Amino acid sequence: MSTEDLLSSVSDVSDETEFYTPLPTGYIRGRCKYVVITGTVMSGLGKGIFSSSLAKLMQDKGLKVSPVKLEGYLNVDSGTLNPFRHGEVFVLDDGMECDMDLGTYERMLDQDLTGMNFTTSGQIFTRVLEKERHGDYLGRDVQMIPHVTGEVKMRLRELAVASQADVVFIEIGGTVGDVENAYYIEAVRELAYEEGPGSVCFVALTYVLEPKTLGEQKSKAAQLGIKRLMENGVQPHIIACRAEHPVVDKVRQKIAQYANVPLERVFSMHDCESIYVVPEMLRESGLDFEVIRMLRLDERVNLQHERHAWLSWCDFVERDSNRKYHVRIGITGKYTSLRDSYASIIHALEHSGAALSTKIDIEWIDTSDLNDNNVTEKLAGLNGIIVPGGFGTRGAEGKIACIKYARENNLPYLGICFGFQMAVIEFARNVCGLKNANSTELQKDCQCPVVSILPEQEGIEGLGGNMRLGGKNVEINPETLAHRLFGGATSVRMRFRHRLEVDPQYIDTLTKNGLVFSGKAPGEPIMQILELPNHPYFIGTQAHPCMTSRPLHPQEMFVGLVAAARKINHPDQDLPDGFTAAETINKTIQSSIKAERSNVQPRSRAKNSVR
Numbered sequence: 001m002s003t004e005d006l007l008s009s010v011s012d013v014s015d016e017t018e019f020y021t022p023l024p025t026g027y028i029r030g031r032c033k034y035v036v037i038t039g040t041v042m043s044g045l046g047k048g049i050f051s052s053s054l055a056k057l058m059q060d061k062g063l064k065v066s067p068v069k070l071e072g073y074l075n076v077d078s079g080t081l082n083p084f085r086h087g088e089v090f091v092l093d094d095g096m097e098c099d100m101d102l103g104t105y106e107r108m109l110d111q112d113l114t115g116m117n118f119t120t121s122g123q124i125f126t127r128v129l130e131k132e133r134h135g136d137y138l139g140r141d142v143q144m145i146p147h148v149t150g151e152v153k154m155r156l157r158e159l160a161v162a163s164q165a166d167v168v169f170i171e172i173g174g175t176v177g178d179v180e181n182a183y184y185i186e187a188v189r190e191l192a193y194e195e196g197p198g199s200v201c202f203v204a205l206t207y208v209l210e211p212k213t214l215g216e217q218k219s220k221a222a223q224l225g226i227k228r229l230m231e232n233g234v235q236p237h238i239i240a241c242r243a244e245h246p247v248v249d250k251v252r253q254k255i256a257q258y259a260n261v262p263l264e265r266v267f268s269m270h271d272c273e274s275i276y277v278v279p280e281m282l283r284e285s286g287l288d289f290e291v292i293r294m295l296r297l298d299e300r301v302n303l304q305h306e307r308h309a310w311l312s313w314c315d316f317v318e319r320d321s322n323r324k325y326h327v328r329i330g331i332t333g334k335y336t337s338l339r340d341s342y343a344s345i346i347h348a349l350e351h352s353g354a355a356l357s358t359k360i361d362i363e364w365i366d367t368s369d370l371n372d373n374n375v376t377e378k379l380a381g382l383n384g385i386i387v388p389g390g391f392g393t394r395g396a397e398g399k400i401a402c403i404k405y406a407r408e409n410n411l412p413y414l415g416i417c418f419g420f421q422m423a424v425i426e427f428a429r430n431v432c433g434l435k436n437a438n439s440t441e442l443q444k445d446c447q448c449p450v451v452s453i454l455p456e457q458e459g460i461e462g463l464g465g466n467m468r469l470g471g472k473n474v475e476i477n478p479e480t481l482a483h484r485l486f487g488g489a490t491s492v493r494m495r496f497r498h499r500l501e502v503d504p505q506y507i508d509t510l511t512k513n514g515l516v517f518s519g520k521a522p523g524e525p526i527m528q529i530l531e532l533p534n535h536p537y538f539i540g541t542q543a544h545p546c547m548t549s550r551p552l553h554p555q556e557m558f559v560g561l562v563a564a565a566r567k568i569n570h571p572d573q574d575l576p577d578g579f580t581a582a583e584t585i586n587k588t589i590q591s592s593i594k595a596e597r598s599n600v601q602p603r604s605r606a607k608n609s610v611r
């Protein structure tokens, strides 16, 4: 049976053939191409950054791209993972709680993703077992191959259909050789076989060691890692060598010969000063062009689109590396030892800093032993402070002490989710005189629960995927700081992940005492943004604004914070305050995006040479 026949005679219960290839309705073979990224030697190579940068280069060429991360673990999503071990839990607009790499993709591609862009072994096996109980495999023993691998291919092709992508970027989590991702590698091998030549491009990301004692680069670990991939039936087309320094020709030659890959397709991907220059590095090395050639995508490339997109990106990179001003922002946090836990916040600060020509030094503040007596000393020299999202009691009182200090001393403040709730408690205790104010998360039977469980969350058992999750609209009150920050918008979309809220019975008391709730859920008494008039910059939100900040569209609340902090640290400069700055930046960015969009021509079908 030819591959063609195989794909047209698909059957879910097949005793006739050993092929098991369920196809989603509407799937057209050859329409969508695939780039598969695997890692060898070690984890933490920056597969997500590499893959999203390459995807960005394709997107810049006018191609529609859609990334997917295949996670090996059995958790259904990342919601129950400890950020201390795994990095932050990133929330997509549709409420999927996923790996932080999805944040990298959204930021790099400036594109909202969905649950279809994130797959775990838990999801794959759940689907297989549900089908088994439903009798879909009746008569067959359900096996890793072809049924589980079939389900993986199904997921990939479903994404191709739903996204209408020209290229789907498949990032396989972990490293080649891990037991938990072995079936993913088998699935993409089968995919390449079924889709045919020119449809799937395999990129092996590897690592070239440079032991200090030797002072030279060694390729053996990389060779063995790639060999492992080849033992699994996958011949890489492209090898990208991560390394501390540029990979020397001799090492590239060794790897090329050992892996059956032409030398010009073995690239050095050495460390660089910022992740934002990775696309440039890939572009300069010609890697994007190799992928285009390999996947025969030349005819879909739109050079004019590429020029515009590239100019905007270079403009951002330029601003990112040239910063005139300087601020120190404190971030309080339980997971202070692991910056990955706060990846989105760090990126949101970078985006705003670039927009405002401001270098940001982040100071991590451990609040476990912080109180009203030592807060002044601990926050000395800061120009702004963020209390980020969090769960549980550890360090909570210290965070409240920081907020009190910020409120009383005109220190710019941004409260995110937990930080919003702590600001409500602080205000209730110290301004409204509700001495026993607290959150029921911190004190179960507290007398004055200004923050309490959302009614919809009451009675929910278990911990997976059941918080108030995902993108929600926020209604913005006119004539507030939020209204100005969002450029006069009366509704904005933000990402949420919480179980508690400001208890509606206290809203009146809080507002009467001067707290302004400038954003709320439409049609529900769920407060979503708070602010303090008569303060240079004091704002909090029940949402996670960091998750929607993008390099070319910095999130407004962060812009406001950085601008306010900059004004404090550079009082001699005539700089706009937080909201005026955000307002101006927003307008400038929006108008340049509009201009860019109107310049984009429909995709050229003419044969273009890519370079």
Ligand code: GLN
Residues within 6 Å of the ligand: 388, 389, 390, 391, 392, 416, 417, 418, 419, 441, 497, 498, 499, 500, 501
């Ligand atoms: N623990 C709080 C809640 O569940 C805040 C959550 C968060 O910061 N993501 O509402």
